[in-house]
Amino acid sequence: MTGRVDTTIASAGTGKTTELVSLIGEDIKTVEPERILATTFTVKAADELIERARARLVDEGRGPEAVRLLSAMIGTINGVCGRIVSEFAIDLGRSPTNQVIPAEERDELLQLAADPVFARHAPKILGLWEALALGELKEKGDWRKHVACIVEKADENGIAAADLKVSARKSIEGLAEFMPVPSDAENPSTWDGDLRDAIGEAIRRADGVALTASMGAKSLEEIERLNGKLSRGESLSWPDWGRAMKLKVGKKADEVMVFADVLRAASVAARHPRLRADMEAYIEAVFACAADVMTAYEAYKREHGLIDFSDQLCLALEILRRQEFEDRLRERIGSVYIDEVQDSSPIQVALFLELARIAPKSRWVGDPKQAIYGFRATDTTLTLNASLGIAAETGGKPGVLAESFRSRPGIVSLVNDMFVPAFVRMGLPEKESSYEKVRRKADPAVDTPLSVWHFEGRYPKNQAGALAVAVADMLANRAPWPVGAGPNLSRPLVPGDIAVLCRDNADVYRVASALADAGIRVAAEQRGLFQAEEVELALAALRWTADHTNQLALAGIARLLGGTEEPTAWLYSVLAEGDDELEKLVPFASDLRQIRKRQLQLTPSEILDEVLVAAGVAGHSCRWGNTTDRLDCLEKMRGLARKYEETCRNTGAPATLSGLATAIEDDMATRPRSRDRNSVNVLTYHKSKGLEWSIVICTDLDSEPKTWPVLMPTTAVDGEVDWQKPMENRWIRFWPYPFGLNKDGVDIDVRWRNSETGRKAIKEADEEAVRLLYVGVTRARDHVVLCTAGKGNVDWLDRLAADPVTPHVILPTASGRPLVANGKYHAVRFVSWVEGEPVDVSPEAPFIALPRTMAVHDPLRIRPSDVASDEGTYTFTHANLYGEIPISGNPEMDDLGSAMHAIFAVDDRGRDMKARIETAKTILARWGVTGVLPEEVIAAADRFWKHLDERFPTGKVMREVPVHAYDGLQVISGRIDLLVEGPDDEDWFVVFDHKSFPGRPDKWDGHARKHAPQLGKYAKAVETAIGGRKRCIGCFVHMPVRGVVIGVQAMNAETGEQVATIA
Structure with a gap:
């Protein structure tokens, strides 16, 4: 160093x-x-x-x-x-403009690259997936999630695809830590049959036996279900074995006899050789698939110039x-x-x-x-x-x-007493674990900044309802909850001062729903962005803008705008002939039609903005109330539109309006957190890190760290961690759990906890749980509320104790009692709450939608070849080249025109005539043009070159000239067929455009008129590009088929004077 x-x-x-x-x-x-x-x-x-x-x-x-x-x-x-x-x-031999894949798009692009790999591996993996019934663990998705997780862990630890075989081997070898093997006296070949026979026998024995309703009767239902699977020729999954070994049986002897054989036969599941074989095969197959996915993903990124x-x-x-x-x-x-x-x-x-x-x-x-x-x-x-x-x-x-600038002294004192002993046991010195000073002073108007709330109720939903009552009471009676407004000053709280911290997202959704049901505005990510009425309306409008025949989308708009006076009017309109009646129910239908006409000029996200603002979808949504949250949801929808365009840019796929509608509807998006200061914050402990609030309510203190079963791949290190070589000796451990929702009482759960890996994992999980709770409590500036529920379990707080017998933190269970932490007393306010009907504490702010006119902008880019018009006043001159191109039959004129453009672009009068004709012949054949002789085209070219020599003898001829210039706020971009520029001492140039028009002489001027704007745009672009040093003195349409050059001159319709250039 x-x-x-x-x-x-x-x-x-x-x-x-x-x-x-x-x-x-x-x-x-x-x-x-x-x-x-x-x-x-x-x-x-x-x-x-x-x-x-x-x-x-x-x-x-x-x-x-x-x-x-x-x-x-x-x-x-x-x-x-x-x-x-x-x-x-550049030093690495890479492009400095490599596109970086945004983090939120990585999984989507990985899936795109991996799909062919998944298809190859699926037949083998699916059978093992079903045998292990891993789908019972619904929150973890399917086997592809396991593969994706292995790929992610490999990327994070610098493990190459080829080295995943080592991880697979070590994972398989590690199963011996907790998976027993049959003893020499056992005969595993009979175990499947033993369980099958025991199930049948149990059903026979149950006949006439009075089973306990809550135990034996339910166990019999489970036995009958298993017997049904066997009768249909299906195999029992390993979770089925797990349920069979955990049947609940009453104490009566005859009931015990009914299930005894099943319990005995199923108890061998953990040491069944077939279970071990299935797990090993699944581990090996998933790692092999992950290695192929990594290879495919790297190839995909190279092909598209991407890095993550x-x-x-x-x-x-x-x-x-x-x-x-x-x-x-x-x-x-x-x-x-x-x-x-x-x-x-x-x-x-x-x-x-x-x-x-x-x-x-x-x-x-x-x-x-x-x-x-x-x-x-x-x-x-x-x-x-x-x-x-x-x-x-x-x-x-x-x-x-070690000086706290954030929290009141009472909070700091509690943090020291609660956490410092636990941190010291983790190996952190006491000096680095505790606060030594506190900058803020205690609020004299508050007895204590600490509170304990207990929520009555058996189920989490009832407990969340009780929490809502408590928060509503806090907002209705704000005097006991003053919050800081500067150094040692205070003010009444507002809802945004409150943060409710939850253990995981499911708890966040439950608490947020309870608060919302109580009339309390909530700042929390919630499920179902596309179930929000405003987003549903915007999506329907987007779909109808994309496709005017989409009656379902139009009916959806009409239904959402139906109001309460005639809520079913839209339904009768659907039954009417055509869509006219439905459109009458959509006040902004004409605006959407106008937007539809401009689809080719706008990106999908720009069209969405037009739909929301110009057409008034956002304004109509806000009239439904809850304005801020509705606008937040629409803003998130806009973000998804930009994400869709970014994904298309990375993959090279076209971004279309219909594609946008499909993509954002398929996105499993959550509703965004409200930014309204009058909203109570609800979020997980993890997401609270780095933030702070005046009042922090810590919930879910009864939760336990998640250590077993091992559901997803994890990183492992051989030996001690060497900080000087942080990436060495790392591999990925994956042990799929075979018994589904049966997480205890299945033999291997105890063996795993007793194994070296298990003990280490439990220790790490307990320590991280302590750190997470520390993060939560230290978010508070003025008040901390610790919450218990139901029976008052505080498993999370128990992780702070030195041993499982002596609690380190004791919360009061009645008013007037203190909180005890590390043997020290802390005064708290204790309240017990029950679910009820709180008052509405969040009055709705009024909303007035201002009328908006739809702004129509010209497209950014102008292609002169796309500009055609019969309008304008022009004069025309004709120069006869004295020779036409004979045409036999009816060739496709567009193809003939393209071929002649190419011939005039490459023809060189200095070459041998045979070579010129052969080139023309090749080009005509490439375009599939018949009925025109190459000799005739070259003759027409010679006539044209002669005309240029005579008309512009000092000019420099340039063919297929690219041009790119600004025209006000627009950009002219195209390619000029032929440009003749005067010498340096002359300030002129002229523009020619070749047209394969075969019409009669009386049609020539009309055809030239259509292309006059195109020539004008080219002339203007050249003048702009060269800074006005030269001016255009002529624009011409060359018609080689008829052997004529037509000069086009714009005229002022009012004065009759010539215009300098064609506008």
Whole structure:
């Protein structure tokens, strides 16, 4: 290592960004601003960092340095790596303009590349999938999700496709940790038959036995279901075996006898050789498929000139490691700042190590206590070891930010007592785990900033309803909940001050629905964007704009706009002849028709904007109330339209209006979070990281960490993690769980928990759960509410304890009792809530839709060859070339015209006549033109060349001249058939256009008139392109078939004077 690396542990709310801004400001005194490199976890954090750093420089009178800081490499790790790759792309032999696949589109493009691979592997994998009945775990999708996850893990850990065989082998070998084998005394060949016989016998024994309703009777139903499968010749899946070994039986002897043989026969499932064989075969097949998918995906990206975020990281790492680039990199990078280092993946740690080697000094800032993204390939052990190790090896200074600027003293005290002992057990020093100072003071108007709420109710839905009652009461009685309005000041709360944190998305949807049902506005992502009426209306309008024959779409618009006076009028209109009656029910139907006429001039997303704004769909939607949320949903729909166009650009597919309608409807989009300050925030603990609110309500304290069954592939490391070689010895472990929803009592669940891998996984999950709860509680500025429900289980809080017997945190169960954390008492307000009917606390703001006129814009690009018109006043002159081209039969004139254009473009009078005729013959044959002799076409060419020599003897002839120039707000783009330019000392040029028109002389002027605007556009484009140095003195239509050149001159209809050029 050549550079010094200082590290900073920044606890939540201790002014980490302020510290970074200060460090960068000091650094710029000795390092050029453009040589600063800083990475952040999110784009938002990067924007905040650079703007605050620039603002500080401006405040200090260092404006020029603030401007130069815009050239610094500050952004997310992928943004910074993208800059590095772009700057060194040519050195790598790559295009600097490679299109980067947005993260949200990667899965879609991967699926596109993988579809042929999936088709090849499906026959083998599907049989194993069904045998293991992995589809019972519905939340995890199908086998293709397993493949995609392996591909993702391989990308994150730099594992090549060819090396996936090693992961498959190690995964199979690892099954021995928890899967037993038959003993020598057992005969597995009879086990399938034993279970089949036992099931039949149980049904016979049950006849006449009074079974317990809640146990034996239900078990008999399960036995009969299994027997039905066997009777139909179907095999029992492994989840079927799991259910058979977990049958519930009453205590009566005769009931026990009914199911005894089934329980005994099914109990061997975990050590059944066929189960082991199925699991091994499935593991091997999925890894083989994943390797082929990786190969196909790489080929797809090469073919389309694409790279994804993983490629950016790998290419940047290659650049940083190549010795020939070191000098240039040292010139470019003077200081490095790494934010949120604890959330780094192994390849990112490898990048940071290389940057530390190149830069004279680096600063790594993070908080191991907030490492909560294990599912995103982060490695907490690696990042912690790397931070400690690199500081020690380079002589860097470790620092700690331990003064809370965010929370009230009562909250800080609780955080210290709740979490510090657990963090110390994880290996973090107490000094780095606790707050030492608090900047804010306690609010004298509040007895305690801590509250405990208990929600009565047996089911989660009832408990969510009780939470809604509690929040409604908080909003109705705001006096006990003052929130900060500056240093030690307070103000009444507004709904946006409140955040309800949930364990997962399902809990978010449930709580958000309960709050919405109670009349409380909610800022939360919710299911069903396309079930929102405003989006349904916009989509129907989009479909009818795309296809006027789509009566279903038109009827959908009419139904949604039907109102309450005649809600079924649209239905009677559907039955009428034609669509006229339906259109009468759609007030903006004429606007949609106008938009339809302009489809070819607009992109799909632009058409959507026209539909929403110009046609008034957004305005009509807002009249239904809940205006802000409806506009947010429509805005998300606009975002999906832009995403669709980006996907089309990446894949090379055409972007069409009907394609957009299909694509956005197929997207499993959620409704966006409301941005209204009068909305209560509901989100997961994970998504709350980096944010803060005045009041934080922590729910789901009864949830347990998810460790078993192992559903998806995970990253494994052989031996101890070496922070200096972060990507070595990594592989992917995949153990599919074979017993479906039977997650305990199936033998292997206990064996897995007792295995080395199981114990490690449980320990890591428990530790991450502690860190996640720490993140949640430390989001609060003024108040924290801890919630229990039902029986009051607090399994999540139990993870804070040193042992499972002695609780570390004890929540009160009645008013007047304290909360106990680490043996210390904390005063709390305790309230028990039940589901009820809260009052409406979110009055609807009025909305008035202003009328809008539809703006009609000319197309951006003008192709002169597409401009045709019979309008305008012109004069015409005729120059006879004295010779026509004889035509036999009826050739296709368009093909003849294309052929003659090509012949006139390449004909060279200096060549031998035979060669010229042979070229003309080849071109005519290529266009399939018969009935015209090549000799005649060459003769016509000679007549034309002679005419040019006589008419413009000093001119320079140029053929097929490309032209690109602005005409006001439009761009003229095309190719001129023939341009004659005067010599340098003469300021003229003329334009010719070849037309294969075979009509009579009385039709010549009319045909030339149609193409006059085209010639005018060409003339204007040339004058613009050359800056007006020369002017057009003539525009001509050459008709070689009739042997005539027609001059076209525009006239002023009022004065009769000639116009300088054709307009």
